Amino acid sequence: MPEATGTDPRSEARQRWMGVLARAGTDALEAAWAGLAVRPGYRMLRPPETGLVMVRGRTGGTGRDFNLGEMSATRCAVQFEDGVIGIGYVAGRSARHAELAAAFDAMLQCDDWREEVKETVIAPLAQAERARRDTERAGTESSRVEFFTMVRGED
Amino acid sequence: MYVAVKGGERAIEASHRLLEAARRGDPAVPELSTRQVSEQLPRAVDRVMAEGSLYDRELAALAIRQAAGDLVEAIFLLRAYRTTLPRLGNSEPVDTARMLVRRRISATFKDVPGGQILGPTPDYTHRLLDFRLADIAPTHAAQGEDTVQRDRLPPQEEPMPRVMDLLGREGLVEDETPAADEGQPPADITREPLRFPAGRDARLQVLARGDEGFLLALGYASQRGFSNTHPFAGEIRYGVVAVAIVPEELGFAIEIGEIELTEVQMVNQFAGSDTAPPQFTRGYGLVFGHQERKAMSMALVDRSLRGRELGEAADSPTEDEEFVLYHSDNVESSGFVQHLKLPHYVDFQSELELLRRLRSEFDPPSAQAAE
Numbered sequence: 417m418p419e420a421t422g423t424d425p426r427s428e429a430r431q432r433w434m435g436v437l438a439r440a441g442t443d444a445l446e447a448a449w450a451g452l453a454v455r456p457g458y459r460m461l462r463p464p465e466t467g468l469v470m471v472r473g474r475t476g477g478t479g480r481d482f483n484l485g486e487m488s489a490t491r492c493a494v495q496f497e498d499g500v501i502g503i504g505y506v507a508g509r510s511a512r513h514a515e516l517a518a519a520f521d522a523m524l525q526c527d528d529w530r531e532e533v534k535e536t537v538i539a540p541l542a543q544a545e546r547a548r549r550d551t552e553r554a555g556t557e558s559s560r561v562e563f564f565t566m567v568r569g570e571d
Numbered sequence: 572m573y574v575a576v577k578g579g580e581r582a583i584e585a586s587h588r589l590l591e592a593a594r595r596g597d598p599a600v601p602e603l604s605t606r607q608v609s610e611q612l613p614r615a616v617d618r619v620m621a622e623g624s625l626y627d628r629e630l631a632a633l634a635i636r637q638a639a640g641d642l643v644e645a646i647f648l649l650r651a652y653r654t655t656l657p658r659l660g661n662s663e664p665v666d667t668a669r670m671l672v673r674r675r676i677s678a679t680f681k682d683v684p685g686g687q688i689l690g691p692t693p694d695y696t697h698r699l700l701d702f703r704l705a706d707i708a709p710t711h712a713a714q715g716e717d718t719v720q721r722d723r724l725p726p727q728e729e730p731m732p733r734v735m736d737l738l739g740r741e742g743l744v745e746d747e748t749p750a751a752d753e754g755q756p757p758a759d760i761t762r763e764p765l766r767f768p769a770g771r772d773a774r775l776q777v778l779a780r781g782d783e784g785f786l787l788a789l790g791y792a793s794q795r796g797f798s799n800t801h802p803f804a805g806e807i808r809y810g811v812v813a814v815a816i817v818p819e820e821l822g823f824a825i826e827i828g829e830i831e832l833t834e835v836q837m838v839n840q841f842a843g844s845d846t847a848p849p850q851f852t853r854g855y856g857l858v859f860g861h862q863e864r865k866a867m868s869m870a871l872v873d874r875s876l877r878g879r880e881l882g883e884a885a886d887s888p889t890e891d892e893e894f895v896l897y898h899s900d901n902v903e904s905s906g907f908v909q910h911l912k913l914p915h916y917v918d919f920q921s922e923l924e925l926l927r928r929l930r931s932e933f934d935p936p937s938a939q940a941a942e
Contacts, residue, residue, distance in 0.1 A: 468659060472663065475775065480757070482775045485626060552671070561687050
């Protein structure tokens with residue numbers, strides 16, 4: 417998780433849920449959307465657009481930045497009737513993923529929706545992500561190795 | 572020079588049909604799906620994404636299928652596709668210390684903070700053909716069984732320390748710190764043509780998408796004496812890192828997803844100069860996907876290309892940045908080599924006539940009469 421550039425706790429919270437929505441797959445968001453008891457209406461402020469993000473690295477991991485190569489990404493902005501704007505930026509080319517991420521982002525900015533969406537959408541997605549990472553790390557851990565240096569010669 | 576020719580539309584269409592049939596192979600054999608390619612040929616997908624300079628597993632898998640497994644052709648397809656998409660933005664520099672590590676080894680220290688983790692590597696296999704994979708009997712994996720051991724509890728997820736920091740604490744390796752002019756965008760060879768001398772930022776961008784075979788050969792040559800860099804593999808790590816961008820409309824960083832990367836830190840000898848003490852120097856490799864051979868080659872070549880900056884003789888081809896950088900792109904190389912297949916009829920006719928004239932002047936008149 418990148419550091420928030422400001423100290424605004426609201427942007428930190430938003431940063432966190434936008435990351436969860438982006439890392440979740442389209443299918444998971446679609447299921448979460450279908451699971452909502454009431455779904456808000458919205459209009460497309462900026463319809464989904466697929467393009468490229470230039471990924472940057474640093475020399476030696478910590479030095480000056482350089483352009484490594486591009487990745488596909490899709491963005492979308494939606495607006496609720498009361499003016500709240502939701503934004504989605506997701507890796508890949510799924511228009512639906514970006515749209516749903518934007519719709520959830522708008523809901524999470526509304527006092528009426530925030531707690532419900534946090535509890536029923538964001539928390540389970542974050543939990544699934546943690547479980548996936550833990551399973552993977554347990555597998556990786558099984559190949560941890562201790563190397564020993566053999567002393568050559570008689571003594 | 573070649574001159575445009577007309578004609579052959581029907582033959583070209585027929586050729587396309589033959590190509591399609593050759594790609595498909597025996598229709599009695601079930602067709603591969605793009606998902607099968609991306610899941611079961613992941614290293615081919617990695618190479619196509621890295622050299623195609625576009626991280627998108629589905630598109631790379633599609634390109635591999637379409638190119639019938641010709642990876643350089645698949646790379647070309649991906650490069651062509653990328654030109655159709657707008658640039659939405661630039662990422663924040665990825666933080667490889669926060670990688671979800673799948674493999675991490677050091678050849679310079681036996682005991683390193685964070686430990687040595689072999690992960691999925693063919694290094695310790697016997698390289699004997701595994702006939703269980705031939706269609707005779709399905710393997711565990713083919714039956715969809717998960718055979719990975721998960722018998723150890725993983726420790727708390729925390730950043731993986733860098734091996735180079737061990738040397739850095741003693742001041743025995745050169746520092747790698749952000750540029751003084753951080754905020755100035757790094758060179759982008761997809762936007763501005765390469766200029767010489769090239770900065771290390773431009774060189775690393777070219778190498779990251781350079782042809783694996785070419786860089787492997789150059790790295791090998793540098794080890795065999797066509798350079799003077801004495802490398803050790805300080806650290807190799809492969810895993811998943813988050814990519815974050817700062818959209819203008821938000822003004823703060825958000826993660827958009829994750830990518831797999833392989834990072835290599837080479838440690839190289841350096842005798843010191845008038846301005847620098849004797850210390851280790853670095854070669855750096857960073858590549859999309861799991862590609863250790865490519866990332867190690869990149870790190871070797873990166874260090875070779877720093878010869879001039881470090882006041883070394885730099886008289887080998889591996890240290891000549893114009894030679895290395897102008898010839899590492901396989902889309903360009905392949906295009907120029909293969910353009911020789913295009914009709915050069917007019918060009919060749921003029922050469923032929925010139926040669927006939929020269930021969931008639933050279934050959935004795937008696938020989939001409941004998942013809």
